[in-house]
Amino acid sequence: EYSYHLDPTGYPQVFIRRGASAALYRAGPWIWGAGFSGAGNPREDPTYKLTFVMDDNEVTYREDAIDRSVISRFTVSPTGLAQRWTWVDRRQEWVVYLNLPGDICDTYGLCGPYGICTTGNSPSCGCLDRFTPRNYDNWVGADWSDGCVRRSNLSCRGDVFLKYERIKLPDATSSWSNMSMTLEECRVECLRNCNCTAYMQLDVTKRIGCLVWYEDLVDIRSLSPDGQDIYIRMASSESSSKGGNKVVLIVSLASVTGVILITCSIVFLFIRKRKNVRKIEKEVNIYGSRDTDSELPLFDLSVISKATNDFSLGNKLGEGGFGPVYKGILEEGQEIAVKRLSKDSMQGQDEFKNEVIFIAKLQHRNLVRLLGCCIEGDENMLIYEYMPNKSLDIMLFDPKKSTLLSWETRFSIINGIARGLLYLHQDSRLRIIHRDLKASNILLDSEMNPKISDFGMARSFGGNETEAKTRRVVGTYGYMSPEYAIDGLFSIKSDVFSFGVLVLEIVSGKRNRGFSHSDSNLNLLGHAWTLYKEGRSIDLVDSSIGDSFYLAEVTRSIHVALLCVQQNVEDRPNMSSVVLMLGNEGVLAQAKQPGFFMERDVLAGQSSTSTNPASSTNDVTITMPEGR
Template sequence: METSNGTVLWQSFEHPSDTFLPGMRLTLDKKTGKNQLFTSWKSPSDPSEGNYSLGMDPSGSGQIFIWEGGLLKWRSGQWDGKTFIGTVMRSLNLYGFSLTDDVNIGMMYFTFTPANSSLLRFNLQYDGVENTSMLVPETKAWKSVWVQPVNECEIYGHCGINGICSMVGDSPTCSCLQGFEPKSGEEWSNGNWSSGCKRTTPFSCEMMNRTSSSNSSSGSQGKKDGFVRMGGLKLPDFSEWASVVRDPSGCESYCMSNCSCKAYVYNANLGCLVWSRELIDIYQFPSTGNGNDLFIKLADLDLGGSSNTWITIVIVSVIGLASLILVIYLWWKFNAKIKECWKKEVKQWDLFSSLQFSPEGRSEISGVVEQEGEEGKGVQLPLYTVEFIANVTDNFDESNKLGEGGFGIVYKGVLPGDELVAIKRLSRSSGQGLEQFKNEVLLIAKLQHRNLVRLLGCCIEGEEKMLIYEYMPNKSLDAFLFDPSKQAVLDWSKRFEIIKGIARGLLYLHRDSRLRIVHRDLKASNILLDQEMNPKISDFGMAKIFGGDQNEANTNRLVGTYGYMSPEYAMEGLFSVKSDVYSFGVLILEIVTGRRNNSFYHLENSPNIIGYVWPLWNEGRVMELIDQNIQSTCSAHQVLRCIHIGLLCVQDRVSERPDMSAVVLMLESGSAILQTPKQPTFVTERGPTETGAFSVNDLTVSIMSAR
C-alpha cells in the first residue's frame, strides 16, 4: 500500500503472520528492543493468533528463538556467519541465510536467499514446530524438508542448569555434566530433571576467596583447576564474546584467570566465547561431526587428579572422626545411668509381631490384623517402659498435667536431650480401651503430614497404655477460640490459615495418604496448635480405615461428639469422608463466630450454630456473625466465603456436600464459583439415649444403640 507520491505506508512482508518467505526480513530494533515476530495459528483450521511466536533474541546474540506464550521453547544457537551452530542444517538451506547488523540505524535482521530456483517457505505451525517445506514441481505440493525442534532434547532447558540431554531411542535422557550432581536426587530418579545439577567441588579461587581477603594469582589457580572437553554439543545459552582473545590458547587462559568463568569455546568464525552464568540448554547431538567442543572448568578433584587439598581433607576427616569417637566414648562412660536407661527402656517395636499384651489383649490385636490385612504391617515405634515415662513426667506430677480428654490425662514430659513431649495416659475408667489405643498407633504411625500431630512412641506394660506425641506449646484450638481472654490472639489471618491447614490435613487423610481414613471426631479440642499457631489434627482413636474403592460404611456403635455428627451418622450410623466434611463445616462456623456449637441453647429457634448462622447469612447480615475480636481486621470477602463454604459442608444430603479437594480449592482460590447452599434441617437437641452418643465438657463418649 502506497500514497500517490509513491511513499509506502504498509507492506505485507513487514507484517508477517506464520510464514517466512525468501526475501522477507526477520528484524530486531536494538534501540527500542522491538522484535518482528512470526505468530502461529491457533489450530490447523483457525488462523487467529496462536500461542507460539518466532523471532530474534532480544539481547542481540543473533539467535532465533521460538516462544510458547512468554516462555522460551527452542533456540537455534549462535550464528557464526554461515550457520546456526545449535542445530543441524540441511545443505539445501545451509547457505541461504544472511545476518545484517546495521549499526547506523540500530537494526539487525536475517534474510534468506535460496541457493537455486527451489521455492521454499518457513512456517511456524500451530504446535510450535518450525517446518521448512519445498514446492515439488512435479506434484505442485509442499514437501517438508527440515523441522525444528526435532526431539524433546531440543526443548529449551529440558535437563535444567548444568544438565545435558541425549536421545536414547525415542526417549530423552538427562545426565549431569562431569563435576556436577543432581540438586534433588529424589526428583532426578523420578525423571523430573527441571531442578538441574549443582557443582560438587568449588573452584580453588572460590575456596581461597572464602578464606583470604587477598586474591590468589592465576598461576596458583591454574595448578589446581582445569578443563574437561565435551564434544558434539549444542552450546549452552548466555555466552559472552571475549573480543580481546585471538586464539584458542588465549581463550583458555582468559577463562582460567577469571574466577567467574565456568566454560569456554573457541570457534573459528565467532572467536572466544565464555560463560559466567550457569550452563543451560545443552544437547548432545546423536551423530558425529555435528555440534561443537565445550571446555568446562572444574576443580582438580573433579578432574580425577590428586592434590595436597585431597590429602588435607583426608587427614582432617580422620582427626575429626577420632575426636568424635572419643567424645562419644567419654559421654557413654560418664553417663552410664542414661546409657542403661535407654538401652533398657527404648527399642524398636513392631506393633503386630512383638507387642507384649496380656493373652486377652493379644487375641484382640490378632483379630484386627486379619481384618486390616497389609495395612497393619511394618509399624515401627520406640517402646518405653512405665518407669521411664514416670521419670520424664516427675511421676505424673499434677504440675505437668496438660489436659484431660476421653482417652485420659495428658502430661508434659522431657526426654533426654531436653525434648518436650506430650504423653497421653489411658485412664482405666476410660470408655476408650485397647481398640482405640491400637487405632491411634496403627494410623498415626503411618501418617506423615504437617497438619497431623506426630506420634513419637508408646508404652504398653500391664494395664498401662500410653502414647507419646510431639509437644504442642499452644495446646488445642478451643483453648484460644472459646476463651474471651485469649480470643484476640487469633486474628483473622491466623484463623484463616488454621482453616486452610485443617482442610489440607483432612484432604491428606481422605485422598493422599497410604490409608484412606475417616477421622469421625473432628472438633476444636482435637486441633492442636504448634509454636507458630499451625494446626495439627489429633486424636485418631475413633478413626476408621476405608478400602481403596470403599466410599461408605455402617456401624451400630456411634462414636464422636454430638453437634459435629452428620445427620446420616447420628440417625442411621452411616459414615464416610463426607461425615468429616460435615464436622469441618461446623468447625469453620465456630472459628468465624468464636462460639461453641453447643452454646446456643438459650437462643430461640437456634439449637446449634447452624441454626444461628443460616438466617443471618441468608438475610445478608454476615457481619453480625463475626467474632467481635476480628471484625475490625478481617477481610469481609474471605469471611463471607468461609461461611459460605461452611454452609455447603453442613448440607443434609451427603451428595450435596463438597469433598475436601473441592473445599481446599475453594479456600485457596478466591475466584472459584461456589454453589448456593440449601437451608439445612435444624434438629432440636436430643438426649444421649436418643442419639447414641454425647459429649460432656468435650469428653467423647460412645454407647451402643439398637437400630
C-alpha cells in the first residue's frame, strides 16, 4: 500500500506515498553538491555513495555501499516507515541505519503552505518570517493544515524577493528548472512571471542553475546547518521591514521603460491597420484594461484557423454551452483545444471574460491550463492545453470505457479534484467558487490526471466574504446544492456539495440525475445514503472495477462524499478537511441526511427557482432567471 520512489514530476524528488497520491514523506528537490534537500542522509555519508543522473534520456538515483563488504537492505513497513538496515557481523544482527520519516517535521505538509517546522520547538509549526497564520483559531488549536499567508498582498509589479536560509526546500512538483542560468537570470525569470512564488540556485558548487516555483510553498522545515537558501516573492513594503533574512530588491527601470513604451506607442499608431485598432478596443472591453497581470498570449485568427483545419468537422471534439470545441495543432507541433464562442451560445461576453480573468491568474496541476485567447472580429476563442482523454463523463458513464478506470485511477482522480478545489477556495490569489463542478467539466490528461475546467460561471470572493446571493442561478441539476438551487445562496460549501455528488458518481459509475433503482425512487445520493445506513456501502461500487480495490479507501470515499452532500450547509466540511480525510485513516463523523436525495426533491427545487418548467440533464449547464 505504501511506496518509496523517485518522482520526476516538476523536478526530481523522493516520496513515500500511500497508494497513488497521498504523500507521507518527501526528500528533495535534488541540489547538485548537496543531495536531496531534507534527506535523512548527511551531506558526506561515510557508508553510502549517492548517485543522481538527470538528462534528456533518464532520471535515476541510486545508493551504493562505499565498502563492498557492507550488507544492507531497504524496507517499507505496512505503516509507511521506510528503513535502511545494515548487517553488523560482530553483533550478528541487522541495525537500523536510517528511518524515514525520521521525526515529526518529516511529516509531509505538516505546517501547511508557508509554514515551517522546527524540531525542539513547542509547537513544532510556525510561520515563515513576515507570514501570519491563515486561520488563527485553528492554528492555536494545533491544526496547522491551513498554513500561513503573507502579511502584505503581492502586487506583481514592484514585488521584492527575501532570502530564507538553511531550510528544507518546498515541494517542487509544480516547478521549472534550467541548469545554465545564473542566479541573477533566475531572479529575472521569476520576476517576469506573476505566478512565480520563489526561486533558488540548483548547483551550489558551480553556483549555477535555476529552479522556480509556481504554487504556494509547502513542506518546509528548518535544517541548520544543512539546509538550502531560497528567495521568496514578497510585497515591496516588506523590503524595509526589519528581520534576519537578506532582502533582494527588484530594481525598477521606470524611466527607461517609459521611454520605450512611448516610442513603441508612436510606431504602433503609424503601422497598425484600422481592423487591428478595432481588435485592441475589443481586447480592452474584454479585459477591462490592457494592462493585466496575466500576460495572456493573444493568437491571430489565421493561426487558429490553420491549426484546426479551418474548424473542420473532423477536428471537432464536442460542443457545450459556450460553443463548439476543436482540436488543433500549432506549427511547432503543440496540440491545443479551442473553445469557440457560438453566436447562439447561452454564454456570452461576461462568461468569456470570466474564463480569461480567472484561469489566466490560476496555476495548479489540477486546473486546466489556458494557453491564450483569440479576439478578432466577431470571433472569441479560448485556447487550452489539449487533454487526450477528454472529459471524465465520457469514460465514467460508458460501459466499455469505464473498465479503463481502475479503482486506483478513480481514487487518484478524486484526490486530484479535491486538491484543485482546495486551491480555488483557499490557496489561490483569488478565492474562487466554481459553481458548475461536474463530470463533464473534469478533463483527463494522458496520465489520467484530472483538470478542473470551465470557469465561465465562477465567482470570486474577497476579504471576509463567505456567502453571496444571486437572482441568476447557474449550474447543472443533480450537482447543485439545495440552498443554491432554491434560494440562490452560494458559498464554497456549494462546490463541496457538487464534489460529493461527483465522488459518488466516480465510485458507482452512475449519474446522479436519471439514476434508478428497482426498490425505490431515490436518486444516487439517496441510494448511497440508504446503503451507508445499512452498512452496505460497498454495494455502491461500479461493477466494472471488479474486486481490485482497497475496501478502506472505497468506504472512506463514500463516507466523505456523504459528508459533503449533507442537507445543512454548516454540516458540510470545507475542502481542506476533505483533503485531510481522504488522506488519512482517522475516525470520521457520522453523515447526516443528504440534500436532494429523492428525484422529486430535485424537481421541486427546480420548479421553485425557474420560470421554465423544462428540466436539464447532467450534461447541460443552465441559467435560470428567478421568477418575480
